[in-house]
Amino acid sequence: MRSPQPNLDDGDVGWIFWGLALATGGAAGLAAGLLMQWLRLVQALAWGEGAAGFAAAVEAASPHRRLAVLAGAGLLVSLGGLALRRASRAGGGHGAELSAAIWFHGGRLPFVRTLAQGVLSVAVVGLGASLGREAAPKQAGAAFGSLFARRLRLSRSHARILAAFGAGAGIAAVYEVPLGGALFALEVLLGSLALPLVAPALLASGLATAVAWLLLPDRAIYTVPGEAVTASLFGFAVLAGPLAGVAAAAYVRLIASADAHRPSGLSAALAPVLVLALLGAAATLLPQVLGNGKDVAERAFTGGIAWPLLALLVVGKPLATAACLGCGAPGGLFTPTVAFGAVFGGLLAVGWDLVWPGAGAGPCALVAATALLAAATQGPVSSVVLMLELTRRLDSLMVPVLVAVAGAMLVARVLEPRSLYACRIREGRAAADADPAALSAAAPYAEVLRALPAGGPGPRVLDETGACLGTLDPARVRAPARADGPLVAATAGDFLDAEERRG
Incomplete structure (x- = not known):
């Protein structure tokens, strides 16, 4: 008997698809474990990192070594980027950000080049670029999923x-x-918590985590003490939430601007060397700006950073991340965003303690970091759960965290509705918004239905560069076939007129 609950219709999410989700998760877990071993090797060679960790190794290094290592990272980005661009021209494909590949290119990523970019990304992060290490395993997992779907x-x-x-x-x-x-x-990536997709998503991520245990230790990423909720902390959450939303909106716009002004031509070869060398020079005075910011965030979560350093990092860390991204260095934004939120919350806590003592610098930093992450990624549920799993302590602060997240989301959606990932997809959506007769290829199925004309030809469909891919086929949209797959992830680019469709 068919379930009366409409959102349990599997929409072609069948057993073969479950098997592919399982295979994707296993491959992603193995790739993540191997990439993190590569990261440790790079950090050990560059900084002599030992049990004390990356931050301690960088702070113990001489100023000359910091400058030399970052200049070397810039040279690596320059040469590696040149090789990847040549591979892209020789083998087709595209070098889009992952969100663009998912929404504009039907989830199709060039397998070998995506893995190569991940290896380069891990090396650059290990050498000290202010970017996240998660970009490489994220891309590798996506590349395997794309490969299985194509095969x-x-x-x-x-x-x-x-x-x-x-x-x-x-x-x-x-x-x-x-x-x-x-x-x-x-x-964040699919923009939907549709129930038919939840179980296979959990299967893929659960298996990936279990496989990674073969190579990685099972431990909390951020070690923080358990804290009790106080009236002062609750008051801080009410105030900090909207402020975190403002900071997140500014941060997203900073990242969008940096990505939009990435160099090309000869500048693409020179910019990484210059920018990362300048970052190394800055690190001679402020070594905390190097790396993904994991150690900085953990210190803020325990209240271990004095306010002058917090004030420097709340400006220096996001600028360093934007500079690394803008010069063309590959890497992630997740951990640097958590670090920015942590120092932002720690600095707010200094002022709040003068008004209403008793909140605690560490809990304030944790609450603000979660709120800022939620607003920056436009993923409130995933951000709360991620921080809960990363710290394994957030449950004791859940009420103030949810209050802060709600405040941050309300403000951020007014000031800057794009996420850190969507803000890097620019031209196509802007062109579609400017032309009422056009539709972005990434427009979801519900939006496509609303855009259908009462009669006549369908609207033009634009890719991420603003180029026309063809016209929408109204008949296919109104009567999709099983071969079109789950409509929860279908976009306008999937329903082009068969005679005009490209790629």
Whole structure:
């Protein structure tokens, strides 16, 4: 008997797809474990990192070594980027940000080049670039999901879902966050918490985490003490939430601007060397700006950073991240965003303690970091769960965290509705918004239905560069076939007129 609950219709999410979700998760977990071993090797060679960790090794290094290592990282980005661009021109494909590949290219990623970019990304992060290490396993997992979908000739919708599952599984494996990784794939990358997709997403992320245990330790990423909720902390959450929303909106716009002004031509070869060398010079005075910010965030969560350093880092860390991204260095934004939120919350706590003592610098930093992460990624559910799994302590602060997250989301959606990932997809959506007769290829199925004309030809469909891919086929939209896959992940680019469709 068919379930009366409409959102349990599987929409072609069948047993073969479950098997592919399982394979994607296993591959993502193995790739994540191997990439993190590569990261440790790079850090050990560059900084002599030992049991004390990356931050301690960088602070113990001489100023000349910091400058030399970062200049070397810039040279590596320059040469590696040149090789990847040549491979892209020789073998087709595209170099889009993962969200663009999922939504504009049907989840199709060039397998070998995506893995090569992940290896380069891990090396650059290990050398000290202010970017996250999660980009590499996220891309690797997405590449495996894309590969499996192509090999079995699945629909673009299925490929899109598998790529997102692989990306979430990569995050789950590298950070030990199986539930958070699955929710990240659904809420942030696919923009939907549709029930038919939840179980296979959990399967992929859970298996990826288990496989990664073969190579990575099972431990909390951020070690923080348990804290009790006080009236002062609750009051802080009410105030800090909207302020975190403002900070998140400014941060997203900073990242969008940096990404929009990435160099090209000869500048693409020179900019990484210059920018990362300047970052190394800055690190001679402020070594905390190097790396993904994990150690900085952990110190803020325990109240271990004095306010003058917090004030420097609340400006220096996001600028360093934007500079690294803007010069063309590959890497993630997740951990640097948590670090920015942590120092932002720690600095707010200094002022709040003068008004209403008793909140605690560490809990304030944790509350603000979660709120800022939620607003910056436009993923409130996944962000709360991710921070819960990353700290394994957030449950004791859940009420003030949810209050702060709600305040941050309300403000951020007014000031800057784009996420850290969507803000890097620019031209196509802007062109579609400017032309009422056009539709972005990434427009979801519900939006496509609303855009259908009463009669006549369908609207033009634009890719991420603003180029026209063809016109929408109204008949296919109104009567989709099973081969079109789950409509929850279908986009306008999946329903082009068959005679005009390209790629």
